[in-house]
Amino acid sequence: LEPVKIGMITTLSTKAGYLGEEIRDGFQLAIDQEGGKLGGISVELLVDDDGRKPEKAKQIADRFIKRDKVKILTGIVFSNVAIAVVPKVVRQDVIYVSANAGPSLLAGKGCHKNYFNVAYQNDNIDEVVGKYVNDSGFKKVYLLAPNYPAGKDHLNGFKRYYQGDITGEVYTKLGQSDYAAEIAALRAAGPDAVYFFLPGGMGINFLKQYAQAGLNQTIPVFGPAFSFDERLLQAVKDAALGVKNGSQWSHDLDNPANRQFVAAFRQTYGRTPTLYASQGYDAARLLGSALKQVNGDVSDLGALREAIRKADFDTVRGKFAFSANQHPIQDIYIREVVKAADGTYTNRTVKAVFKDHSNVYVEQCKMK
Amino acid sequence: MLLFIEQLLNGLQLGIMLFLMSAGLTLVFGIMQVINLAHGSFYMIGAYVGATVAARTGSFLLGLLAALPASALAGMLVEALVLRRLYKKEHLDQVLATFGLIMFFNELTRILWGRQPLFMDVPPWLSGSVEIIPGVPYPSYRIAVISVGIIVAVLLYLLFTRTRLGMQIRAGASNREMAAALGVNIRLLYTLVFGLGTLLAGLAGVMAGPILAVEAGMGESVLILTFVVIVIGGIGSIRGALVGALLVGMVDTLGRAFLPTLLRTVFSAAYADGVAASLASMSVYILMAVILVWRPRGLLPGAN
Amino acid sequence: MQIPLARFPNRRTIIVAAAALLLLALPPIAQMIDEVYLVTLFSRILIYALAAVSLDLMLGLGGMVSLGHAAFFGIGAYVVCISSFHSLENLPFLTWPIVVGGSENGLVVWPAAVAISAVAAAVVGALSLRTTGMHFIMITLAFAQMLYYFFVSLEAYGGDDGISLFARNTFPGLDLASDVQFYYLCLGALAVFLFFSFRLAAARFGMVVKGCRENERRMKSLGFPTFRYRLVCFVIAGAGAGLAGALIANQTEYVSPGLMHWTRSGEILVMVLLGGMGTLFGPVLGAMALLLAEEILSIYTEHWMVYLGPFLVFVVLFAKRGIYGWIAGGNSTHG
Amino acid sequence: MAKPLLTVDSLVKHFGAVTASDGFSMEIAEGELHALIGPNGAGKTTALNQLCGELLPDGGRIFFNGKEITRRSIHRRARLGLARSYQITSIFERLTVRENLSLAIQAHNGHSFRFWRKAVDDPVIRPAIGPAMERVGLEERAEIPASHLSHGEKRQLEVGMALVGQPKLLLLDEPYAGMGPGGAVELTKLIRRLKTEVTILLVEHDMGAVFSLADRITVLVYGKAIASGTPQAIRNDPEVRQAYLGNEGNRCFA
Amino acid sequence: MLCVEHIETFYGKSQALFGVDLCIREGEVVTLLGRNGMGKSTTVRSIMGLTPIRSGRIAFGKKEIHRLPSYAIARSGIGLVPEGRQIFPNLTVRENMTATATNRLNVPVPYTLETVLALFPRLADRLNHLGNQLSGGEQQMLAVVRALMTNPRLLILDEATEGLAPLIRKEIWQGMATLKANGHAILVIDKNLDALMNLADRHCIMENGRVVWRGTTDELAADEGLKSRYLGV
Numbered sequence A: 001l002e003p004v005k006i007g008m009i010t011t012l013s014t015k016a017g018y019l020g021e022e023i024r025d026g027f028q029l030a031i032d033q034e035g036g037k038l039g040g041i042s043v044e045l046l047v048d049d050d051g052r053k054p055e056k057a058k059q060i061a062d063r064f065i066k067r068d069k070v071k072i073l074t075g076i077v078f079s080n081v082a083i084a085v086v087p088k089v090v091r092q093d094v095i096y097v098s099a100n101a102g103p104s105l106l107a108g109k110g111c112h113k114n115y116f117n118v119a120y121q122n123d124n125i126d127e128v129v130g131k132y133v134n135d136s137g138f139k140k141v142y143l144l145a146p147n148y149p150a151g152k153d154h155l156n157g158f159k160r161y162y163q164g165d166i167t168g169e170v171y172t173k174l175g176q177s178d179y180a181a182e183i184a185a186l187r188a189a190g191p192d193a194v195y196f197f198l199p200g201g202m203g204i205n206f207l208k209q210y211a212q213a214g215l216n217q218t219i220p221v222f223g224p225a226f227s228f229d230e231r232l233l234q235a236v237k238d239a240a241l242g243v244k245n246g247s248q249w250s251h252d253l254d255n256p257a258n259r260q261f262v263a264a265f266r267q268t269y270g271r272t273p274t275l276y277a278s279q280g281y282d283a284a285r286l287l288g289s290a291l292k293q294v295n296g297d298v299s300d301l302g303a304l305r306e307a308i309r310k311a312d313f314d315t316v317r318g319k320f321a322f323s324a325n326q327h328p329i330q331d332i333y334i335r336e337v338v339k340a341a342d343g344t345y346t347n348r349t350v351k352a353v354f355k356d357h358s359n360v361y362v363e364q365c366k367m368k
Numbered sequence B: 001m002l003l004f005i006e007q008l009l010n011g012l013q014l015g016i017m018l019f020l021m022s023a024g025l026t027l028v029f030g031i032m033q034v035i036n037l038a039h040g041s042f043y044m045i046g047a048y049v050g051a052t053v054a055a056r057t058g059s060f061l062l063g064l065l066a067a068l069p070a071s072a073l074a075g076m077l078v079e080a081l082v083l084r085r086l087y088k089k090e091h092l093d094q095v096l097a098t099f100g101l102i103m104f105f106n107e108l109t110r111i112l113w114g115r116q117p118l119f120m121d122v123p124p125w126l127s128g129s130v131e132i133i134p135g136v137p138y139p140s141y142r143i144a145v146i147s148v149g150i151i152v153a154v155l156l157y158l159l160f161t162r163t164r165l166g167m168q169i170r171a172g173a174s175n176r177e178m179a180a181a182l183g184v185n186i187r188l189l190y191t192l193v194f195g196l197g198t199l200l201a202g203l204a205g206v207m208a209g210p211i212l213a214v215e216a217g218m219g220e221s222v223l224i225l226t227f228v229v230i231v232i233g234g235i236g237s238i239r240g241a242l243v244g245a246l247l248v249g250m251v252d253t254l255g256r257a258f259l260p261t262l263l264r265t266v267f268s269a270a271y272a273d274g275v276a277a278s279l280a281s282m283s284v285y286i287l288m289a290v291i292l293v294w295r296p297r298g299l300l301p302g303a304n
Numbered sequence C: 001m002q003i004p005l006a007r008f009p010n011r012r013t014i015i016v017a018a019a020a021l022l023l024l025a026l027p028p029i030a031q032m033i034d035e036v037y038l039v040t041l042f043s044r045i046l047i048y049a050l051a052a053v054s055l056d057l058m059l060g061l062g063g064m065v066s067l068g069h070a071a072f073f074g075i076g077a078y079v080v081c082i083s084s085f086h087s088l089e090n091l092p093f094l095t096w097p098i099v100v101g102g103s104e105n106g107l108v109v110w111p112a113a114v115a116i117s118a119v120a121a122a123v124v125g126a127l128s129l130r131t132t133g134m135h136f137i138m139i140t141l142a143f144a145q146m147l148y149y150f151f152v153s154l155e156a157y158g159g160d161d162g163i164s165l166f167a168r169n170t171f172p173g174l175d176l177a178s179d180v181q182f183y184y185l186c187l188g189a190l191a192v193f194l195f196f197s198f199r200l201a202a203a204r205f206g207m208v209v210k211g212c213r214e215n216e217r218r219m220k221s222l223g224f225p226t227f228r229y230r231l232v233c234f235v236i237a238g239a240g241a242g243l244a245g246a247l248i249a250n251q252t253e254y255v256s257p258g259l260m261h262w263t264r265s266g267e268i269l270v271m272v273l274l275g276g277m278g279t280l281f282g283p284v285l286g287a288m289a290l291l292l293a294e295e296i297l298s299i300y301t302e303h304w305m306v307y308l309g310p311f312l313v314f315v316v317l318f319a320k321r322g323i324y325g326w327i328a329g330g331n332s333t334h335g
Numbered sequence D: 001m002a003k004p005l006l007t008v009d010s011l012v013k014h015f016g017a018v019t020a021s022d023g024f025s026m027e028i029a030e031g032e033l034h035a036l037i038g039p040n041g042a043g044k045t046t047a048l049n050q051l052c053g054e055l056l057p058d059g060g061r062i063f064f065n066g067k068e069i070t071r072r073s074i075h076r077r078a079r080l081g082l083a084r085s086y087q088i089t090s091i092f093e094r095l096t097v098r099e100n101l102s103l104a105i106q107a108h109n110g111h112s113f114r115f116w117r118k119a120v121d122d123p124v125i126r127p128a129i130g131p132a133m134e135r136v137g138l139e140e141r142a143e144i145p146a147s148h149l150s151h152g153e154k155r156q157l158e159v160g161m162a163l164v165g166q167p168k169l170l171l172l173d174e175p176y177a178g179m180g181p182g183g184a185v186e187l188t189k190l191i192r193r194l195k196t197e198v199t200i201l202l203v204e205h206d207m208g209a210v211f212s213l214a215d216r217i218t219v220l221v222y223g224k225a226i227a228s229g230t231p232q233a234i235r236n237d238p239e240v241r242q243a244y245l246g247n248e249g250n251r252c253f254a
Numbered sequence E: 001m002l003c004v005e006h007i008e009t010f011y012g013k014s015q016a017l018f019g020v021d022l023c024i025r026e027g028e029v030v031t032l033l034g035r036n037g038m039g040k041s042t043t044v045r046s047i048m049g050l051t052p053i054r055s056g057r058i059a060f061g062k063k064e065i066h067r068l069p070s071y072a073i074a075r076s077g078i079g080l081v082p083e084g085r086q087i088f089p090n091l092t093v094r095e096n097m098t099a100t101a102t103n104r105l106n107v108p109v110p111y112t113l114e115t116v117l118a119l120f121p122r123l124a125d126r127l128n129h130l131g132n133q134l135s136g137g138e139q140q141m142l143a144v145v146r147a148l149m150t151n152p153r154l155l156i157l158d159e160a161t162e163g164l165a166p167l168i169r170k171e172i173w174q175g176m177a178t179l180k181a182n183g184h185a186i187l188v189i190d191k192n193l194d195a196l197m198n199l200a201d202r203h204c205i206m207e208n209g210r211v212v213w214r215g216t217t218d219e220l221a222a223d224e225g226l227k228s229r230y231l232g233v
């Protein structure tokens, strides 16, 4: 039997290249553990770098579908790339399983029966922090995000569960490096907590400068997991210590699948996996479970879809099910950045804030 | 009022930091007239080498000491292998070649150092803060950056206007052939000056390391800003670069800090914030466009 | 320019003819060897080639180095996507004094895309052409970056996330949803624009623009109002980029501000230089070489840039006047 | 004396502390060859620059053919019939000699917003190009890029381009510079022929040429016209002798 | 002192010099004459290493210099006043003079800023102007001064009096005479035949990249046909 081809379009170059690397490594690990198979079916993983450019990603998708006759795609890191690629490919009778990006458009109005998200809906990660900050009794929060729609979406996610005052809501330039002005204004506003969504290098810059201004001692910072994954933390170190952040996964979650995954990942790649790696791994295992049910036959798309929707696999998150718009229903946690015994920086799970949490876009989704 | 002064200081600080970054480019681009898009790569090399050595040895100073020769050597190597053959060709050939170099260096760092950002910390002896203005603690490290920037400015100014070496470099920039025919070893001189330029880029990289993310591709975001600074100031003059840098630093900082408040007096809060954020993102470019429309050669153009 | 077309079958004509034949025959060949994705890949290449040729018109011919050309490319693309968005949502752009609604008809939208890019180019050009040299490069960059940040924060049309085109534009007599028909449309557009550019370069107008490139001061003292000629050249180039943008929006069925980022302008510039500046046909080869190299290298190695970078350097050092100059040999510029 | 074609009325131009034109006035009559001479740095090129519009004067006025042109743009002055050649060669280096000249022809034949017909086939340019090349003696170099010409040949092209448009007033800034002795003789012949067709303002340090060609001479010193008159009068003017000529005028022509 | 033996020089593919021979002895003034485009400046450029020769040999003193880079040739003691001035436009007058000034051969009475300014007082009040702000003639003076201040043993003047007022031109010729008297060798290209006849010892006439005639001033003066044949006067 021919191996089932899976196309992975992901970002390996540019500053964000490590995100794609994590997803790919997690996915690959699942395949390697079965000796080149998923769910007992041999698979072939095709990986290509989209350079974070939507049209390039589309080009790759086109090649995967037309040339390699791929029926299953995955791997896109960024929401805008996903928005560009996914609607077109799912209409071409291809299954897309998102291992990271979960834009609201694809969860709501743009949902599709061939589109599955195994990671999260973007807002989830902010909602959990909003709830936690709210429940912990902070009354005045200062918000910070880049000036683009995703920035506003993420802050809205936070505000959905946070009921206190907002002393400031600042939108910074996309890709900004110096935050001295924002930090000065923030200090003057005198909030009792700060929530920021600044992905990638912007977050590193902010955290470092925030700590250098001495504010991390006085005003606690909260953020989504994106600025606190285990690889970024090695670049921020002390400046992030003690920061609470929201995530659907952490390497110390206590379930057998996770223990096994973290150990295997560390052994293979010599580093602690990040949430992206866990998502890649879960995506692979999810597909494995489905391939097993259809016996490696991807020609019957309906059957394959059904099999995926069952989500009959041991997720590293402990519990996992698909909601009506085919996004995860899962527990979401607050983690804290700590220094591990070996001197590296990592996250420790504080508590599960949401149990079996879905997303607000389910209502908008009229699945066809 | 205190906040305003603090923001002015922040603007000054950003300006000087930008100057530090543009200083090397002023040499290479403003004076030697070589368009080196890969300048940001040397900034990155400086930061990576600095961060690596600092992490191994635990000493920021050792990191600095390693980064400077590393970026200078890398620069001289590139000059000798590639750019030297391009002085006589058109500027655009330099653009193409150095664009290729950016790709190469970015990917090379990814191969050598991996894809994730590196860590670099403020040295302990600069980690405190000082109250220059009572009530406004200011990070000592940033004051160190300002000082280094000013020292570099003064030294460069002296080098170019007061020494024969500086004159010969400028002479070579306008007419290599004549400079050679009058006995200047222009080839060696250019290699050295290029090395000095990349050394300054490396210096800026190391200095930025503790404040900014050290990651592959960090050079490009700085690169455009430094080009903006130089063009606003006027190509070919160190003074211009300094003025341009301060102006950009001020406009950027003050725009971010006070535009929302200002616009709120006219528009509704949400709308004002949106507009202010967009305007603040564009402020530097608006500034550049206005200045160039008003003075097509920049504020203090060097002679040419 | 008068020389290459006059002496008939020389190396240059052979190259152009060979490339034209190859491009014409590509879809059936792709069908035959079962690599139909090549058709979409090459339509993308053709579109970028069109953008690169338009840049070469002002760069090679007029000596105006712009690092903001992608702005017009992006505007063209946005016109298509926004217009289709309005048409789908049934939202008019304007209700007063006349009602202007969206459209999905290529015959309406594309001329609009070209016109709007041309207007934008006229404004940017009028302000930028006061400067020269490096300053010109930077001021065009500044305007492009302004537009970039403008679209990044333009929430109504998706901001940084971009905006999707629900379906390709309609076009009488053609079904653009068919990749092959779309491909031929792109090929046609490129061919027409190239031919127009060749004529333009050899015509009086082209001569004047070349003169301005060489020595603007002298042109003035000869009695030419140089600003006007350079501005018109800038506008034509911007309009060409706008057309390319309208096509790319249809090809990708999506547009985002990333299309206008300076790195994109840089890539288009690199295509021109790689192919051979001032040759008009060279940029087509340049676009082909750069995009194919990216595509092929990235299949074999994830570190493809480590190879592509030195390749560009190599071209600069050893291929005089880009790829076209290299294979066509001799004096292959048009000026 | 014929009616003045060009009237310059007390031009003033400062460059910082330097006053390059200091109330400079003169008149050029239609049809004459007027020479402007003076020591180095006297302000001759600056005066020409103001006449052709590359510099705007700080004070004073310029009339050409009865119209005030003090603040008109360069290309509009050129259209009125003012042409110049540059002291420092200023040609289109990467274009061929033919293209250089054809641009000069285009300039004087309507607008060039013609996008389709090839310039070489243009009915206006085609017939004019041959004679133009002949006139400057560069027929054999027609297809050579101007950058490949020798210094002297470039000078010939430089002057040639100014002549092509059949201007009313031709401003020649040191056309003899770089001409070999033979070339100088040729150029003198050329200018003598031109004299019959066009009014010329000649700036030149070659006194042989000036005294043999000029109808009238104005002497400029420190931005002021100190003398103006026939060659004979100028040659004998003691002030001019002291400031500029030394005894050269005598040696050549006495 | 300078010996040019059968050099051939190309611009790209086109040959400009076809075996030029030329010799200048200590303290001698030699001219290169010829119509426009005959290869005079190319010869100079070849000597200076600006356009390297394809074959032949150039020796200066005891050293072979044709394989040296330009700066080394200049340092061995040759000063150049190039055609078309070529001063540094972005340097001030003072900087133009001092940037390359030396006395590397330890001339006992070197040209210094003071001495040359005395020679050209016009430049003295322009010291802080930029090169490109000078008038044509002032630039030409500067080019001469710049070469003098490298204190060369051999001075090459390529159309050095172009654009100079008669009085200044005379000064320059006088200056050359002084140099010659001090034992400097000079290679001149100039169109001012009268002045050259007074100054020079020997002459070479070039045509189409070859030296077609050489001889002393007296021989040149004697042969009127020569001038009309090769120089067109």
Ligand SMILES: Nc1ncnc2c1ncn2[C@@H]1O[C@H](COP(=O)(O)OP(=O)(O)OP(=O)(O)O)[C@@H](O)[C@H]1O
Binding pocket: D015, D016, D018, D019, D020, D038, D039, D040, D041, D042, D043, D044, D045, D046, D047, D087, E126, E129, E132, E133, E134, E135, E136, E137, E138, E163
């Ligand atoms: N842009 C400028 N800035 C400052 N000074 C200038 C500028 N242009 C000219 N000058 C000065 O003005 C004076 C007049 O210069 P101009 O070029 O008109 O002289 P000229 O009479 O043409 O001399 P020459 O015979 O040497 O060519 C000179 O002393 C020159 O240094």
Ligand SMILES: Nc1ncnc2c1ncn2[C@@H]1O[C@H](COP(=O)(O)OP(=O)(O)OP(=O)(O)O)[C@@H](O)[C@H]1O
Binding pocket: D147, D148, D149, D150, D151, D152, D153, D178, D180, E011, E014, E016, E034, E035, E036, E037, E038, E039, E040, E041, E042, E043, E083
């Ligand atoms: N850069 C160049 N590229 C190609 N050919 C050149 C170049 N410079 C000069 N030539 C050619 O070389 C030949 C000799 O030129 P050169 O400049 O040596 O003449 P010259 O005797 O100095 O003339 P002139 O008196 O006009 O200065 C000429 O035919 C000229 O066209």
Ligand SMILES: [Mg+2]
Binding pocket: D044, D045, D046, D087, E135, E136, E137
């Ligand atoms: Mg003059």
Ligand SMILES: [Mg+2]
Binding pocket: D150, D151, D152, E040, E041, E042, E083, E158
């Ligand atoms: Mg010469």
